[in-house]
Amino acid sequence: LIIRILKEKGVVIKSTGSWYVVKTTKDEFVDCRIKGRFRIKGIRSTNPVAVGDKVRFIRTVDNTGVISDIEERENYIIRKATKLSKASHIIAANIDQAYLIVTMVKPRTSRGFIDRFLVTTEAYHVPCSIIFNKIDIYDKETLELHNNLVNLYTSLGYPCYSVSAITGENIDDLKDNLKGKTTLMSGHSGVGKSALINSLDGELDLRTGDLSDVHEKGKHTTTFAEMFELGFGAKIVDTPGVKEFGLFDFDRKEVAERFPEFRNEMKHCKFSNCSHVHEPGCAVVEAVKEGRIDIVRYQNYISIINDDYFELKEWD
Ligand code: GDP
Ligand code: ZN
Numbered sequence: 001l002i003i004r005i006l007k008e009k010g011v012v013i014k015s016t017g018s019w020y021v022v023k024t025t026k027d028e029f030v031d032c033r034i035k036g037r038f039r040i041k042g043i044r045s046t047n048p049v050a051v052g053d054k055v056r057f058i059r060t061v062d063n064t065g066v067i068s069d070i071e072e073r074e075n076y077i078i079r080k081a082t083k084l085s086k087a088s089h090i091i092a093a094n095i096d097q098a099y100l101i102v103t104m105v106k107p108r109t110s111r112g113f114i115d116r117f118l119v120t121t122e123a124y125h126v127p128c129s130i131i132f133n134k135i136d137i138y139d140k141e142t143l144e145l146h147n148n149l150v151n152l153y154t155s156l157g158y159p160c161y162s163v164s165a166i167t168g169e170n171i172d173d174l175k176d177n178l179k180g181k182t183t184l185m186s187g188h189s190g191v192g193k194s195a196l197i198n199s200l201d202g203e204l205d206l207r208t209g210d211l212s213d214v215h216e217k218g219k220h221t222t223t224f225a226e227m228f229e230l231g232f233g234a235k236i237v238d239t240p241g242v243k244e245f246g247l248f249d250f251d252r253k254e255v256a257e258r259f260p261e262f263r264n265e266m267k268h269c270k271f272s273n274c275s276h277v278h279e280p281g282c283a284v285v286e287a288v289k290e291g292r293i294d295i296v297r298y299q300n301y302i303s304i305i306n307d308d309y310f311e312l313k314e315w316d
Helices: 111-122 140-154 173-176 194-201 211-216 260-266 283-289 294-303
Strands: 007-015 020-024 029-034 054-059 065-070 075-080 088-093 097-103 129-131 160-162 184-188 225-232 234-238
Touching: 007 065, 020 054, 020 065, 029 054, 054 140, 075 140, 075 173, 097 111, 111 294, 129 140, 129 194, 140 160, 160 173, 173 194, 173 234, 184 194, 194 234, 260 283, 283 294
Parallel strands: 029 065, 097 129, 097 184, 129 160, 184 234
Antiparallel strands: 007 020, 007 054, 007 225, 020 029, 054 065, 075 088, 225 234
16 A cells, blocks of 8 residues: 655745745645754754745645645845844745835934845845835935935945835836845835835735734734735745844854955955954055945944844954
């Protein structure tokens, strides 16, 4: 007697910690659990399966599923489970790109937050674009400041989009870029993420200001991330409640590598283990003085390497 166990394929689109919603290749949504413990090489995480994971599962009699296999990930983003914890959450896997949504007003997104986010996406090898929202309400002075930032970040290799979710300005450019990709969307609450997603796809009808409420309804379930599809063929990964991705197991020396404009300069530092803070003959400091490296970017570098939130190893 041969019993063939039929395994179905799908992608995890939502994870609450104990249940995973899997969208099958036949566009069916199946609630799945995992059985036993998945051991993934080199990662100690509280959630072995993440949104974006390509999985196989076995259907059970109650029409739920048990996940049996996870395909190897192209990339993943993790963060510490809690500030002091040694364990981590995998937030999402198999991401094509990240969108950092920011605003210059109401409220202004800090440069510190932007640079921290970019360091993180650099570390995970996820290309990041910066979306400046609410351009409809920038005054002349704000617009000038915005232009400077667009020039700076574009020159560093981060594409910038300036849009308004309210007037629809430049939303089509975003659509072109989102099409056919899986995009992680992040930003502080209030930047207009829900409004932006609504303006991309009217059918979805996320009520503005409600996005986080919806997720906080069930107090005992933490939604780490959720993937949804927009009508024109874009997959969005939303990370409710995750304001920052702290870097996990990150080598302090690595931080400078994650600043693209430091990379070339660093080669010319007098000491090979230069921290670019106080050493004589530091080419990075020299470039800051000569205006080739933006001073705020450098200050944010200093702030990051002194930050306890990042679990950084000491210099050797
Ligand atoms: P979220 O917390 O990031 O999801 O932000 P929401 O989408 O809920 O938007 C927060 C507030 O900003 C709401 O009052 C929106 O109406 C407003 N808002 C969002 N996008 C824009 C925009 O492009 N222009 C203006 N003027 N207001 C916006
Ligand atoms: Zn140096």
